[in-house]
Amino acid sequence: MKGLAKYITYRALAAVPTILGLIVVTFVLSHVVPGNPALVVIGPEVNPTELKIAEAEMGLNKPLYLQFFIYLFKLLQGNLGYTYIWDQPVSAEIASRFPVSMELALAALVIAVPIALFLGIGTALRVNKPVDHATRVSSLVAISMPVFWVGTLMIILFYFYLRWLPPSGQLNPLLTAPPHITGMMILDSLFTGNLADLLSSVRHILMPAIALSIGLIALLSRILRSGMLDVLGQDYIRTSAAIGLPRRVIVNKYAFRNALLPAITVSALYAAGLMGGVVLTESVFAWPGLGYYAYISIQNTDYPSIMAVVLISGLLFVVINFLADILYAFVDPRVAL
Amino acid sequence: MFDTVFRRVRSSVSSRSETVGLLLRNPAGLAGVVIIAFYCFLAIAGPYIAPYPPNYFPNNIQILPPSAKHLMGTDLYGRDIFSRVLYAARLDMLLSVIGVTLSFSVGEAVGLVAGYFGRGTDQALMRGMDVLLAFPTILLAIAIAIAIGPGFFTIVIAIAIVGIPGFARITRSVVLSTREELFVTGAVSVGASRSRIMRDHIFPNTLSPSLVLYSVSLGAAMLVAAGLSFLGAGIPPPTAEWGAMITEGLPYIQDWWMTVFPGIMITGAVLGFNMFGEALREAMDVTLRR
Numbered sequence: 337m338k339g340l341a342k343y344i345t346y347r348a349l350a351a352v353p354t355i356l357g358l359i360v361v362t363f364v365l366s367h368v369v370p371g372n373p374a375l376v377v378i379g380p381e382v383n384p385t386e387l388k389i390a391e392a393e394m395g396l397n398k399p400l401y402l403q404f405f406i407y408l409f410k411l412l413q414g415n416l417g418y419t420y421i422w423d424q425p426v427s428a429e430i431a432s433r434f435p436v437s438m439e440l441a442l443a444a445l446v447i448a449v450p451i452a453l454f455l456g457i458g459t460a461l462r463v464n465k466p467v468d469h470a471t472r473v474s475s476l477v478a479i480s481m482p483v484f485w486v487g488t489l490m491i492i493l494f495y496f497y498l499r500w501l502p503p504s505g506q507l508n509p510l511l512t513a514p515p516h517i518t519g520m521m522i523l524d525s526l527f528t529g530n531l532a533d534l535l536s537s538v539r540h541i542l543m544p545a546i547a548l549s550i551g552l553i554a555l556l557s558r559i560l561r562s563g564m565l566d567v568l569g570q571d572y573i574r575t576s577a578a579i580g581l582p583r584r585v586i587v588n589k590y591a592f593r594n595a596l597l598p599a600i601t602v603s604a605l606y607a608a609g610l611m612g613g614v615v616l617t618e619s620v621f622a623w624p625g626l627g628y629y630a631y632i633s634i635q636n637t638d639y640p641s642i643m644a645v646v647l648i649s650g651l652l653f654v655v656i657n658f659l660a661d662i663l664y665a666f667v668d669p670r671v672a673l
Numbered sequence: 674m675f676d677t678v679f680r681r682v683r684s685s686v687s688s689r690s691e692t693v694g695l696l697l698r699n700p701a702g703l704a705g706v707v708i709i710a711f712y713c714f715l716a717i718a719g720p721y722i723a724p725y726p727p728n729y730f731p732n733n734i735q736i737l738p739p740s741a742k743h744l745m746g747t748d749l750y751g752r753d754i755f756s757r758v759l760y761a762a763r764l765d766m767l768l769s770v771i772g773v774t775l776s777f778s779v780g781e782a783v784g785l786v787a788g789y790f791g792r793g794t795d796q797a798l799m800r801g802m803d804v805l806l807a808f809p810t811i812l813l814a815i816a817i818a819i820a821i822g823p824g825f826f827t828i829v830i831a832i833a834i835v836g837i838p839g840f841a842r843i844t845r846s847v848v849l850s851t852r853e854e855l856f857v858t859g860a861v862s863v864g865a866s867r868s869r870i871m872r873d874h875i876f877p878n879t880l881s882p883s884l885v886l887y888s889v890s891l892g893a894a895m896l897v898a899a900g901l902s903f904l905g906a907g908i909p910p911p912t913a914e915w916g917a918m919i920t921e922g923l924p925y926i927q928d929w930w931m932t933v934f935p936g937i938m939i940t941g942a943v944l945g946f947n948m949f950g951e952a953l954r955e956a957m958d959v960t961l962r963r
Binding site for chain 1: 800801803804805807808810811812815816817819821892896900903906916919923927929932933940943944947948951
């Protein structure tokens with residue numbers, strides 16, 4: 337256990353330079369924005385004195401390294417700037433939208449993981465059979481489609497032609513939203529026993545969650561397939577087959593568990609891609625999470641908000657990978673030694 | 674003299690032609706080659722095949738479904754979608770090829786330097802790459818595009834920057850393993866200079882894995898370019914670009930042809946690059962194992 341604690345500390349310390357780097361990158365990007373950020377904030381039609389005051393307020397007249405430390409200091413206080421579009425601190429906007437995105441990402445995972453497990457293991461046990469080839473081709477096609485295009489096709493088919501599912505939003509606007517408990521609509525309506533809200537929110541989340549899960553299924557099933565193939569070629573699998581263990585036991589007990597290991601690391605690395613997918617998917621379906629917030633901010637050239645979402649998603653990636661490393665150490669204690 | 678003795682027998686002609694043979698015998702590889710060739714053809718000849726100019730506005734603006742006159746229908750300004758799709762091929766191919774070539778060059782250089790010099794240099798460079806990898810590709814590209822302002826080269830630069838870490842990582846890992854090989858030790862022992870070892874002995878070995886990544890990255894770059902257009906930070910209108918065309922068609926879901934055809938074009942191109950990359954990886958795995 338001592339090794340594990342040491343390992344966790346080491347991993348946490350290793351993340352610090354990356355986090356600092358993330359902050360530097362967003363700082364640089366937000367300070368090379370063309371034009372005067374003060375102009376962006378207070379609007380183009382101001383007199384020079386007002387502009388000077390605004391610049392001083394924003395610290396733009398100070399040297400760059402000082403501006404960086406001010407930026408860093410504000411970040412440590414949780415101050416991400418102010419959004420004039422929504423007229424509130426960026427941090428408040430992000431805090432309220434975070435669970436909304438989380439709900440979508442979790443829903444996509446709930447859809448993707450069982451399907452990926454089924455496909456990944458199934459194809460590994462039928463290597464080079466027609467099923468295997470068909471799955472490979474379809475997953476190649478799946479990762480080649482722009483996610484916002486898939487979303488649009490789904491809207492055209494399931495909303496416009498079939499009228500099965502609503503095209504956008506999180507809840508039927510005629511319904512009252514459940515009280516805010518977790519911030520996730522489905523859970524909140526479940527907790528309050530509001531069936532109408534529950535049904536509506538499930539119907540709303542289906543299309544974006546499926547659109548988001550497609551890439552995830554393709555990726556996860558491929559990792560699981562190759563993981564399974566690696567493990568199935570190992571000596572101990574042959575031994576257990578030789579001593580007459582049933583195939584089901586070998587696959588479920590010995591092969592599958594070890595094939596999961598690489599899936600943890602690769603999924604965590606894919607988290608950045610998933611977040612990118614979230615931005616595009618939320619924008620297509622007007623799903624009011626962080627990605628949609630980024631989308632609206634881009635349309636309104638609301639720089640502080642865009643940069644905040646960029647920074648937060650970078651930080652989130654670091655945190656997810658930190659957690660994945662620890663999870664890995666739990667599953668495979670050898671890495672902490 | 675000894676130097677030539679120890680010089681690495683670079684992937685000999687036989688193994689190279691073997692890789693190509695394996696690639697073409699693989700149905701996915703062949704399909705990839707054919708698709709890429711088709712898109713290259715479109716990029717070159719597209720504007721000559723197109724029946725209308727990309728921004729030809731007819732006098733009576735009509736959104737028309739696909740017909741013999743307009744193979745893919747017309748868009749909200751009455752422009753011929755087939756022609757615009759053809760014109761966009763050159764732009765989208767150029768964006769990806771220039772962008773990814775830049776990522777490749779910079780990433781390759783970073784990986785070589787980091788892997789060869791090791792220690793502090795390696796740490797500093799690779800931590801920098803980790804930082805770039807931590808941002809979701811599309812968001813980093815957006816942030817870059819917004820910081821520099823809209824335009825062709827902005828998108829090229831955004832594509833280039835988000836692709837650098839991948840090339841740097843893969844190159845570095847090859848350098849680390851190649852550095853320990855006997856032919857490098859040999860070259861060091863006969864007194865070859867560092868730059869010579871890097872250039873003649875290590876660099877050629879990093880090219881094969883990078884080539885696989887290069888192909889796959891071209892597809893990824895197309896998706897980034899389309900995503901940038903969709904989010905409103907891409908090539909400004911009225912230039913024909915596949916992602917922008919999808920985006921323009923979004924509000925008109927009853928006129929499905931506006932979004933469907935440009936999307937098929939993107940998917941086809943990305944699929945071609947992915948298939949080629951995958952088949953190439955498999956072919957190289959086989960030849961390298963021998």
